[in-house]
Amino acid sequence: MARLRRTPPHDLDPEARALYDQITSGPRGTFMVDAEGGLTGPFNAMLLSPPVGDPLQELGAAIRYRSSLTDRARELAVLVVAGHQDSAFERAAHEPIARDLGFTEEQLQALRDGSPLALPDPAEAAVLAVTRALVAKGDLDDEEYAALGERELFELTTLVGYYTTLALQLRVFRV
Structure with missing residues (x-):
C-alpha cells in the first residue's frame, strides 16, 4: 500500500506545481502521470520538497539524456x-x-537476480562488472577502476547513487 498520496496538479502549491510542470514538460513527458494527473514513481515524492526534488529530478535527466x-x-x-x-518500480x-x-x-533475468551474464560487447561487459562491484562493495579495485574512462566512471557512479536513492525513496514511500 502506497504511503504517499498522489496529488493532482490543481491541488499543488505554486512551488510544487512549477516542479510538476517542469517534470511533465521535459523529455519524460507524461509517462509518469496517472489518470488523475498525479505523478507516479519517484517523482511524486519530489513534490514534497521542490528545493530538493528539482535538483534531484534534474540530476536524473542529466544522467538519462545528457551523459556520455x-x-x-x-x-x-x-x-x-x-x-x-x-x-x-525501476x-x-x-x-x-x-x-x-x-x-x-x-x-x-540475469540483471534481476545477479546471476552471471556474458555480454559480447566489451564496453558493456565492463559497465556490468563495474556496476556490480559498486552495488556490492561500494568501491572499485584498481582493475575495475581502469576498466572505464574517468568521465564514464564518474557518470556511472553518479547513476548508481541516483538510482540507489530512488530505490530507497520508492521503498520507504511504498511506491
Whole structure:
C-alpha cells in the first residue's frame, strides 16, 4: 500500500506545481502521470520538497539524456541497481526500455537476480562488472577502476547513487 498520496496538479502549491510542470514538460513527458494527473514513481515524492526534488529530478535527466553513457550501458547499469535494490518500480520502468534496446529476457533475468551474464560487447561487459562491484562493495579495485574512462566512471557512479536513492525513496514511500 502506497504511503504517499498522489496529488493532482490543481491541488499543488505554486512551488510544487512549477516542479510538476517542469517534470511533465521535459523529455519524460507524461509517462509518469496517472489518470488523475498525479505523478507516479519517484517523482511524486519530489513534490514534497521542490528545493530538493528539482535538483534531484534534474540530476536524473542529466544522467538519462545528457551523459556520455550509451543507452544500452545506462539501462544495463540502472537494471543492475534495480536488481540489487529489489526495486520493482525501476525494473518495470526500465526493462521495456532495455527490451527496445535489444536486451533478451535471459539477460534481463540475469540483471534481476545477479546471476552471471556474458555480454559480447566489451564496453558493456565492463559497465556490468563495474556496476556490480559498486552495488556490492561500494568501491572499485584498481582493475575495475581502469576498466572505464574517468568521465564514464564518474557518470556511472553518479547513476548508481541516483538510482540507489530512488530505490530507497520508492521503498520507504511504498511506491
